[in-house]
Amino acid sequence: MLSPKLLVKRSIKSIAALAQVFRTPSQNSVTIIGYHRVVADIGKAEANSIYGLVVSRETFREHCRILQENFDVVSLEEAADFLESGEFSYLPKAVITFDDGYLDNYEEAFPVLKEFNLPATIFLPTTMIGKNDPLSHDKAFWLAKNALEQNIELENIFLKAGLPGEKANVADALELCDKIVYLPTAQRDVLISELENALSISEYPKEYKLLNWEQVGEMSRNGISFGNHTATHPVLPLEDEKMFVSEIFESKQILEKQLGESVVSFAYPNGKYNREVREQIVRAGYKLAVTTAKHTNKFGEDLFALGRTCLCEESTRGVGGRFSPQVAKLRFGLGSGATAFSFFYHYPVEKLWAFSQILTEIKFLL
Ligand SMILES: [Zn+2]
Incomplete structure (x- = not known):
């Protein structure tokens, strides 16, 4: 049975998404999507894991369909070049990223990405790859x-x-x-x-398992890029300088040795960084770094503090609890009067009783 608390939460998200109606992505913007795990059994995954880290294979496929139909999906490196160049793009650009290097990225996400022929970047905590120890x-x-x-x-x-x-x-x-x-x-x-x-x-549950280097190699030869996510996944601003410097520099060396090419992208664990951490990212020779700040990126953006739209199964559920194409489109910033109409049309008024409480919350979600 759906708890009133969860219903209110979902209503808040749906309404927050609705507010995107007025924020259609501009032609020169780059929306970077952030995922963690793509799973076959969402019920089990949401019971055993942080729910914000999991999306079902079916929902991920729908996300990929929306992205392919509405965006020019490019690699993170191409997106960085685009943001620096200030060139014109008719379609808004999008980038698909995954943090943490879970095994299900290979088993569940990789086949879907191949099906849609979409590029993606996976950020790896390098000393954890190929080991049995969960994050x-x-x-x-x-x-x-x-x-x-x-x-x-x-x-x-x-x-x-x-x-x-x-x-x-x-x-x-x-x-x-x-x-x-x-x-x-x-x-x-x-x-x-x-x-x-x-x-x-x-x-610990087997579903926490990460990739091994063979799987990383196979994906690397087939359209998937890899970036660094430190060596052991600490929250960098909580560590002393010696520790965060070694996490940033050593992980880059390990990944470059494994891939046989230079690594230019970095994702801050938990999206957290400060001025000192950012300085070391620049010093280590990365070209860009992504955060978890919720904003699309535009010409002139700080390439070492790129915003991301982080998605999980819950992000694109409608009030009824199932995947909602309308909420998904609005989450991707694809607002229009037509989708707004469709959104209301599919959700009976009695399910939207939480509106009055929600309106005061919206400003915190945008
Ligand atoms: Zn992470």
Whole structure:
């Protein structure tokens, strides 16, 4: 049964998307789409993972169809050249990116990209590739979910990890997951290890698995580009300079050695950066870096702070909970009076009861 909270959230998203009606992408803009995982079983993936990281293969295919029909889909490098040149483009440009290098990018996304003949860039945390160890945010979510389900005493675990006990006051697994993820690596790893011990967890779901270098090589020879996403996926501004410099420089060397070519693009883990981190990205010889800031990119944009539209299954669900082509088009900035009409036509007035609460929220979502 759909909870009122989720219905309100979906209504807010739908209305936020509706506001895009007035923001049709301009001919000279570049919309960079950010994905993480593309999955065969969305129900299972949303139960076991951070929901914002997963999209079903079917929805991803629909996204690709919309992109192909409405945009000139180019590689990230081409997009950067375009943003620097100020040239005219009749169609707005779009770029498809994936963060983290999950195995399902090869198994589920790659066949769809080939079907539509679309280029994409995958950002890899280089020392994690080909290993069995999941990324820290996946571990954190799994531990948070189990900790809350088993109702374990969290305050003591936080204290044991040298963290304030009140940090353990959380409303749900996602909030606890965030509190684990947004810590410097050393502290985060101690907390993860304390939680693993308390919950007797030594294995994680197989769906968290990342690519290996053979799969990276095959995709690289078939239209997929690769960029850096550090070595171990720390939140860079939380680390000391020595640590973030080595994460930025060493990961570039590893990826260039594996691919046999220079690597020019970088994605900040969790989209987080500061002036010092940005300076090191420039120094390391990258040509561009993407964030998670929600904006399309225009001529003269800072190439080291490019905005992205990050999408998951939930992003293009209508109020009823199923994939909505209207919401999807509006998410891609493809607004028009016709799609607005269609949007309202498909959603009965009684399902839009949350409007009054939503209107005050919209400004935070645009
Ligand atoms: Zn990431």
